[in-house]
Every structure is written in structure tokens, then in C-alpha cells.
């Protein structure tokens with residue numbers, strides 16, 4: 001077969017072109033069958049990988065937020081230390097006041113710093129509560145991540161197994177399909193691929209079955225059937241647009 005297809009696509013007869021297209025379709029359909037065998041697995045693996053990545057990013061983000069909150073707590077603790085030092089200093093000074101005015105100023109300062117300390121303590125409580133809530137969120141996310149990772153492992157090994165089983169076959173088919181594609185003129189190949197893509201069963205070229213199109217099963221007028229049998233023109237179904245050939249050319253016994 002390989003020897004006789006080494007021909008300039010332009011020099012191919014219509015019959016040869018149709019034969020090549022039908023051969024190509026047989027290979028592409030085989031590849032489709034392999035893909036069907038893999039089914040939704042590649043998509044499921046992709047979804048799980050996305051989810052694992054998403055959860056990992058989320059956990060990292062929450063961890064950074066917790067670190068920020070811890071930094072805020074440390075800052076407030078420093079402020080408390082400073083405020084307490086000020087209170088101690090003012091209390092010492094209270095022992096040596098010379099007049100009421102000085103006493104009032106110092107008392108006000110002490111009151112203010114004490115309020116500051118209370119406010120800082122309140123903030124620390126809030127920050128710690130927020131950090132605890134975030135830690136909770138991380139624990140939940142990590143549990144979910146663990147689950148998804150396990151799912152991913154299972155699906156991935158399922159997919160790997162199927163791919164390993166069918167890889168060689170698929171590669172061989174792809175190579176063969178490529179070789180046949182190279183013999184078909186680009187415009188015809190494009191048209192064929194477009195028809196194939198638009199058809200639900202992936203058939204772009206069909207053979208006549210009981211005087212009807214093998215794709216949509218609409219009846220073909222006798223003259224067109226004759227034209228198809230002549231193999232001199234590329235004839236498409238007027239209903240579904242598929243290329244039609246006679247059963248003998250498709251290698252189907254009549």
C-alpha cells in the first residue's frame with residue numbers, strides 16, 4: 001500500500017482520492033474509539049488537578065494571613081509594653097508633683113495609656129480569634145486537599161493504565177493517518193475534516209446503503225447513484241453534506 005500512495009496529490013484520480021479518504025476515516029474512527037475508551041478520565045484528572053492546585057494556593061494564602069495576624073499581635077504586645085512603661089513612669093512622677101495642674105496632666109496621661117492598653121488587649125483577642133478561625137479553615141481545606149489528592153491518584157493511575165494499553169496502537173494509527181493525509185490534497189482534506197467535525201458520528205465519508213446515504217439515510221436519486229458508482233466526481237449528500245462512495249470502494253461486499 002505504501003508504495004502506490006507515493007504520488008503527487010494532484011495526480012490522483014478521484015477514485016484514489018475517495019479511497020484515501022475512506023482509509024483515513026477508518027483510522028481516525030479507530031483513534032476516536034480509543035479516546036472513547038478513555039472517556040471522561042482525562043477531563044476528570046484535569047479537574048482534580050485544578051482543584052488540588054486551587055486548594056494548595058488557598059492554604060498558602062490563609063497561612064500568610066495568619067502570619068500577618070501574628071505580626072499584628074506582636075505589634076500590639078509591644079505597644080502594651082511601651083504603654084505600661086509610660087504608666088510606671090507617670091506614676092513615679094505623681095509622687096513628686098508640685099501642683100494640681102501637674103497632677104491632673106499626669107492622671108490624664110495614665111488614664112489615656114491605660115485605655116490604650118485595654119484597646120490593645122481587645123485587638124489582640126480579635127486577631128487571635130481571627131487566626132484561630134483561619135486555622136480552622138486551613139484544617140478543613142487540608143482535609144479536602146487530602147481527599148482530592150487521593151481521588152487524583154486513583155483516577156490518574158486508571159488513566160495511565162488505559163493510556164499504556166492503547167498508546168502504541170494509537171501512535172501507530174496516528175502515523176498511518178498522517179501518511180495517508182499527506183497523499184490527499186489539502187483543500188479536499190480540509191473539507192473532509194470539516195464535514196467529519198460537523199457530523200455527530202464522526203463520519204465524513206459514507207457508502208451508499210440500500211439506495212440511501214449511509215450517513216443520514218436519505219434516498220439518493222438513481223442518476224446520482226450512477227455518478228457515485230462511476231467514481232469520476234466527488235459527490236456529497238445533499239441532505240447531510242457527507243461524501244458518498246459506493247460500497248465496493250469502501251471494501252464492503254455487495
Ligand SMILES: [Zn+2]
Nearest residue numbers: 213216237240
Ligand atoms: Zn446524507
